[in-house]
Amino acid sequence: MSEQMRRIAIDPVTRVEGHGKITLLMDAENRVHEARLHIVEFRGFEKFIQGRPYGEVPTFVQRLCGICPVSHHLAAAKAVDQLVGVDALTPTSLKLRQLLHFGQTLQSHALHFFHLSSPDLLFGFGSDVAQRNIVGVIEKHPELALKGVKLRKYGQQIIAAISGKRVHGSAAVPGGMNKSLSREERNVLLAGIADIKQWAQEAVALNEQVHMSHPENHSFGALNTHFLGMISPKGELEIYHGGLRARDPDGGTLFDQFDYRGYQEIIREEVRPWSYMKFPYFTALGKENGWYRVGPLARVNNCDVISTPLAEEARQRFRAFADGGFVQDTLAYHWARMIETLYCAESIELLLNDEDISGNDLVVTGEKRSEGIGVIEAPRGTLFHHYKIDEQGLIEKANLIVSTTSNNQAMNESVRSVANEYLDGNEITEGLLNHLEVAVRAYDPCLSCATHALGKMPLQVELIDADGAVVDCLTKGVNGSIERA
Amino acid sequence: MSEPTNKTITIDGREIPFEEGQTIMDAALAADIYIPHLCHRPGLSPHGSCKLCTVEVNGRSASACTLPASSGQEISNNTDALNEVRKTITQMLFVEGNHFCPSCEKTGNCTLQAVAYHLDMLDGHFPQFYPRREVDASHPGIMLDRDRCILCELCVRASREVDGKDVFAITGRGTDARLIVNSESGKLVDTNITTDDLAAHICPVGAILIKEEGYEVPIGRRTFDLHMVGEPGLEPVILRKGQHSDEH
Numbered sequence A: 001m002s003e004q005m006r007r008i009a010i011d012p013v014t015r016v017e018g019h020g021k022i023t024l025l026m027d028a029e030n031r032v033h034e035a036r037l038h039i040v041e042f043r044g045f046e047k048f049i050q051g052r053p054y055g056e057v058p059t060f061v062q063r064l065c066g067i068c069p070v071s072h073h074l075a076a077a078k079a080v081d082q083l084v085g086v087d088a089l090t091p092t093s094l095k096l097r098q099l100l101h102f103g104q105t106l107q108s109h110a111l112h113f114f115h116l117s118s119p120d121l122l123f124g125f126g127s128d129v130a131q132r133n134i135v136g137v138i139e140k141h142p143e144l145a146l147k148g149v150k151l152r153k154y155g156q157q158i159i160a161a162i163s164g165k166r167v168h169g170s171a172a173v174p175g176g177m178n179k180s181l182s183r184e185e186r187n188v189l190l191a192g193i194a195d196i197k198q199w200a201q202e203a204v205a206l207n208e209q210v211h212m213s214h215p216e217n218h219s220f221g222a223l224n225t226h227f228l229g230m231i232s233p234k235g236e237l238e239i240y241h242g243g244l245r246a247r248d249p250d251g252g253t254l255f256d257q258f259d260y261r262g263y264q265e266i267i268r269e270e271v272r273p274w275s276y277m278k279f280p281y282f283t284a285l286g287k288e289n290g291w292y293r294v295g296p297l298a299r300v301n302n303c304d305v306i307s308t309p310l311a312e313e314a315r316q317r318f319r320a321f322a323d324g325g326f327v328q329d330t331l332a333y334h335w336a337r338m339i340e341t342l343y344c345a346e347s348i349e350l351l352l353n354d355e356d357i358s359g360n361d362l363v364v365t366g367e368k369r370s371e372g373i374g375v376i377e378a379p380r381g382t383l384f385h386h387y388k389i390d391e392q393g394l395i396e397k398a399n400l401i402v403s404t405t406s407n408n409q410a411m412n413e414s415v416r417s418v419a420n421e422y423l424d425g426n427e428i429t430e431g432l433l434n435h436l437e438v439a440v441r442a443y444d445p446c447l448s449c450a451t452h453a454l455g456k457m458p459l460q461v462e463l464i465d466a467d468g469a470v471v472d473c474l475t476k477g478v479n480g481s482i483e484r485a
Numbered sequence B: 001m002s003e004p005t006n007k008t009i010t011i012d013g014r015e016i017p018f019e020e021g022q023t024i025m026d027a028a029l030a031a032d033i034y035i036p037h038l039c040h041r042p043g044l045s046p047h048g049s050c051k052l053c054t055v056e057v058n059g060r061s062a063s064a065c066t067l068p069a070s071s072g073q074e075i076s077n078n079t080d081a082l083n084e085v086r087k088t089i090t091q092m093l094f095v096e097g098n099h100f101c102p103s104c105e106k107t108g109n110c111t112l113q114a115v116a117y118h119l120d121m122l123d124g125h126f127p128q129f130y131p132r133r134e135v136d137a138s139h140p141g142i143m144l145d146r147d148r149c150i151l152c153e154l155c156v157r158a159s160r161e162v163d164g165k166d167v168f169a170i171t172g173r174g175t176d177a178r179l180i181v182n183s184e185s186g187k188l189v190d191t192n193i194t195t196d197d198l199a200a201h202i203c204p205v206g207a208i209l210i211k212e213e214g215y216e217v218p219i220g221r222r223t224f225d226l227h228m229v230g231e232p233g234l235e236p237v238i239l240r241k242g243q244h245s246d247e248h
Helices: A054-064 A069-083 A091-123 A134-140 A142-163 A183-212 A260-266 A296-302 A309-321 A332-352 A408-422 A430-442 B024-030 B080-096 B111-118 B154-163 B235-240
Strands: A006-011 A020-026 A032-039 A226-231 A243-247 A253-258 A267-270 A279-282 A371-378 A381-389 A395-401 A459-464 A470-476 A482-484 B008-011 B014-017 B054-057 B060-063 B074-076 B142-145 B168-171 B178-181 B208-210
Touching: A006 A430, A020 A430, A032 A408, A054 A069, A054 A381, A054 A395, A069 A091, A069 A142, A069 A371, A069 A381, A091 A134, A091 A142, A091 A183, A091 A332, A091 A430, A134 A142, A142 A183, A142 A332, A183 A309, A183 A332, A226 A253, A226 A296, A226 A371, A226 A381, A243 A260, A243 A296, A253 A260, A260 A267, A260 A371, A260 A381, A279 A408, A296 A309, A296 A332, A309 A332, A408 A430, B008 B024, B014 B024, B054 B080, B080 B111, B154 B168
Parallel strands: B008 B074
Antiparallel strands: A006 A020, A006 A459, A020 A032, A226 A243, A243 A253, A267 A279, A371 A381, A381 A395, A459 A470, A470 A482, B008 B014, B054 B060, B054 B074, B142 B208, B168 B178
């Protein structure tokens, strides 16, 4: 390290799922030499699932997360289906799982936008920190906040109806599901769907308006990246099952309808010593150039069409914003996320009106296999679960690539970009601090898939000179107050 | 069954009849009085090992499942002091094994979990042991997860007294005590146990499980989702399958 270098740490990053920190290494002219998002938690699920029976896996691994447990549950269930030799579910079980995952994605997206990110977008990145939180949104925009809460609640009601609980229920069994939806349960949910669709449309409109009316947001942490996502055989947006598609920034196709069971041929992971999160990359492009983005921005760019009409109209407006090219604006993640929320709402209505959802044919059986790979589009992006079992049916090896991992390099690049654009001198301001977090927040990272202490995380930022002396220090208390030491 | 007599005992001030040869537990169950227990099941010989059924008989502590009922016994059962001791015993059972209810397939059907709820147990209190005992999944239909065994010996007695097979035993003492399998290899696959045996179904926790059916019963329809552990008439239900007759 040069004598003139100094390091700034934001630890922990707030209003994201889990714990992480940002560090910046800067020279005397305040140029950013290095910007890193560190994931400082170690979970170890891949290790301690070893030796457990495969049937336990979907219920066990969903504990990775309290926000997207259903996605882990279903990705593991898809892998376990293969372990019991099942490649196709009954129509009832398939539709139940799809409905469950639409409920999951709806509630997760609503939580992220309304609870975590809307304060930045509504009040400004550098606005008064005392207001820039969900309580501020409730005070200033009570109607909007209430709709956000209700959107999330509706998604959770779907999850509870299918899996028995709003969080960490039990639904998938090897080769199917353990119950279907009764007509009464469907009617209760259908009674609320018109509002949900309406509010999702309003959320899309709000994001369109915010993004278009803030030109400075367009370049904020923007990158020119590849996109990876699951796609239906017809090229439609798909979040439960399909083939993998990767596009380069110019719209060229790296691969399409790729069978995800061969994921190890196309994706590798690099380990770097300063983070517990790996760095995946496309094998064909190598470590330097092969990184990519996943999640709503990738999916809405990647698909040719959305199967539901209102979301498809919104997608067309989204793509028109980039003149038909890819929308690479990092903050457009929020916009894409709300388009997907609308897609979820419309899809939920279709499935609730589908008689198959109340069927009794729930489980398929097959010949046992020793390896299973399940992939799903979780709210935050493509999620891989891979298991090998021994002859007794106990897990021998597990490999998970969680969605946020795929965005690891991109989040680091966005942090670097924002740091370069906004860092303005020796004095650290809370506003600057939040700009860096806004860049990370756009990706809706689930840094550990575990810890949620919204608004209560203390935060300390130190500016340390080349000799190690503290030049400046800001501390955020649990009540949101900022103090300079 | 012997002829009814006019002999009585008193439990928590309520006078109930008993028959010659009955234990306090037998008489209490017949009168729909719940005395918390884990190692006792009607039809199997009493064991007296879990100590949850400890009651005070004329002022002295005794196991209700092993002490014969006798005329004039004044018994305290549902008292704060006894329930506090029972809760401590239950906490010790939890920390001695790996009882992770959130991912355990027995959750909702687990008597240990139900007793813990019954006793208002809110934490483990003691440091976790985190044992690492051998999992035996060698049998095609039955799995043995020793980290969840509470050494109640229900499987030992069921196999010996009902199935006539003698598949299980407890070996070792103190913290080294563990469940072993009576075959040369020590594996379940080399015994003659089958999924029809009572021993394969009687485990009150998730130590002995029938494979492949763990999560088939949805949350909300499991035994203790629908019933309290102290509910009269639940014993034969738990014995049968861990699933109540009114479940669908």
